Amino acid sequence: MSAPAMWGTRARLGVAANVAGQVAFVVAILIALNWLSARRYRRVDLTDDVSYTLGGKTLGVLEKISSADDRYQVVVFFAPDEYGAWEAALARTRDLLEEYRTRSNGRITYEVVPLLSVGREGVASAKRRLELRSEFTANDVIFKKGDVERTVNLKEFFGQEWEDMGPRGTPRLTSFNGESIVTAMLVALSQERPIRIAFTAGHEEISPDDAEPTGWGAFAHQILEKREGYAITRIEIGGVNGVPKEVDVLAIVSPRRDFSEADLRNLRLFMEGGGRLFVALDAGPEVDDPNGKRFPNLFGFLGTYGIEPQGDIVFDEDNALQFLQGERISRDKTAFRIAWFDREHAVTRKFTADTEVTMAGACTLMIDPGRAPEGFRVVELAKSSSGKAYGERGYLGSDKTQRDRFTPNVDIPGPLTLAVAASGTAKGTTVETRLFVMGDATALVNGVLPQFGRPDLALNAIRWLAKQEHLIQESSKRNVDRTLHLTAAQDGWIFRVCVLFLPLMAIAFGGTMWLTRRSQ
CATH class of the missing domain: 1.20.5 (Single alpha-helices involved in coiled-coils or other helix-helix interfaces)
Structure with missing residues (x-):
């Protein structure tokens, strides 16, 4: 379409200027909208379970980071797998890290290094450029602040199960725990002094330094130390010095010998001074006592706080795990998922119906709040089901024909208490004493944790004992497949x-x- 013939040069210039002004006005509006969206970032999560929405605790941490001058780097050394599961994991993680970057006003940056495409030289170049000193394996995620680095593997961000229990099965991502891990890593990097956790020694306990299948090396060092930023050590508490003052949390994990009077004396002094104690027991059928008094000293000490461990082994057929033996699926009633969690206590408040915590070879914990010190609160945190769950007493001493079946007036009927917390202020002090006891340690050993164990309960308990309740977030979010299949x-x-x-x-x-x- 051409301008009318009677239009002069001035009219044509006026039309051109008007069009140019309109274009400039539209461009200015677009620039302003982009600037406002960058300064006032908003994202709407339309999923029914708000899977992509950050929790309030995380937003509080990011608000502090965004107002400080410190810089944080997150580097993912990615390698795919033959099933495509790692690609899905990376996509979800990248989306999460982008949210952290935006919410922190750029104080947190991230980079993905594809191992297969860049090769060894590319990886070495990336390490030099990013000034990384930590060694890594495929799909490790390195968090860095200044000279401090911490490492976690991408597989810890997700829960997975196999589509088919068989040789042709493929893995499927079932839950996402990335937010809790990333936030914990950022908090650990920002701490001036790490919280010290001391594991007791001298009673044949499970060792936090043991890398064998029966040790706690993976949980203690990979999760507590490298991921959460705690300082891990081992001590004997029976000496004249007792528990060192710098110990924040004392841990007793599945002892095989009873505590001495000297141990108990120092343990009482520690607790009366506002100490915080973590205890993980086991059924231990190889040392089982039908009378339920395997360790009279240690169990007697716990009894003074209203917690009474029993000498049984818990069976829960309703929630038993399935195992693949050859091409046959079997169930082990001593390995089961916890059926019930308290919804009010800080340790388990954020657990949902989808939270899966496993126990294997657990013992029952009974409570008697009347025996606890005045003002102490004793809470049952976790229980088995009430249907086919029971505690088998005198496992080794019982008739083989009576094993794996409930015996009235002998065995303990369900539901069975599996974890207990006690807290209160002792006389003569203003510092709160905290105690957590769970009836299982086997589910967190190196040989079980990667396959069936979930550290959520023990990890939340340690955070609570360390007075870091702000790190206890919602449990792993379910990874829902929203694909429409036609x-x-x-x-x-x-x-x-x-x-x-x-x-x-x-x-x-x-x-x-x-x-x-x-x-x-």
């Missing part, structure tokens, strides 16, 4: 409507309009 008939119908019917309708409408105008 049948062949539905797929054909959509093809006919979108590819054939709608274009033909547009052509018919256009032809009708053309004929109508032509006839006029």
Whole structure:
């Protein structure tokens, strides 16, 4: 379309200037909108379970980081797998890290290094450029602040299960725990002094330094030390010095010998001074006592806080885990998922119906709040089911024909208490004493944790004992597959409507309009 012939040069220039002004105005609006969106970032999560929304605790941490001058780096050394599960894991993690970057006003940055495409030289170059000193393996995620680095593997961000229990099965991501891990790593990097956890020695306890299948090396060093930032050590508490003052949390893990009077004396002094104690026991059928008094000194000490461990082994058929033996699926009633959690205590408050915590070879804990010191609160945190769950007493001493079946007036009927917390202020002090006891340590050993164990309960308990309740977040979010799967008939119908019917309708409408105008 050309301008009318009577238009002069001035009129043409006026039209051009008007068009240029309108274009400039539209561009200015777009620039302003982009600037405002960058300064006032908002993202709407339309999923029914708000899977992509950060928790309030995380937002509080990010607000502090965004107002400080410190810089944090997150580097993912990514390597895919043959099933495509790692690609899905990376996509979800990248989305999460982008949210952290935006919410922190750029104080947190991230980078993904694809190991297969860059090769050894590319990896070495990336380490030099990013000034990383930590050694890593495939799919490790390194968090860095200044000269401090911490490492966690991407597999810890997710829970997974196999689609089919068999040789042709494929892995499927079932839950996402990335937010809790990333936030914990950022907090650990920002701490001036690490919280010290001391594991007792001298009673044949499970060692936090043991890398064998029966040790706690993975949980203690990979999760507590490297991921959470705690300082881990081992001590004997029976000496004249007792428990060192710098110990924040004392841990007793599955002892095989009773504590001495000297141990108990120092343990009492520690607790009376506002100490915080973590205890993980086991059924230990190899040292089982039918009378339920395997360790009279240690169990007697716990009894003074209203917690009474029993000499049994817990069976829960309703929640038993499935194991693949050859091509046959079997169930072990001594390995089960916890059926119930307290919804009010800080340790388990954020657990949901989807939270899966496993125990294996656990013992029952009974409570008697009347025996606890005045003002102490004793809370049952976790229980087994009430249906086919029971505590088998005198496992080794019982008749083989009576094992694996409930014996009235001998065994303990369900539901059975599996974890207890006690807290209060001792006389003569203003510092709160805290105690956590769970009836299982086997689910967190190196040989079980990667396959069936979930550290959520023990980890939350340690955070509570360390007075870091702000790090206890919602449990792992379910990884819901929202793919719409169509049948062949539905797929054909959509093809006919979108590819054939709608274009033909547009052509018919256009032809009708053309004929109508032509006839006029």
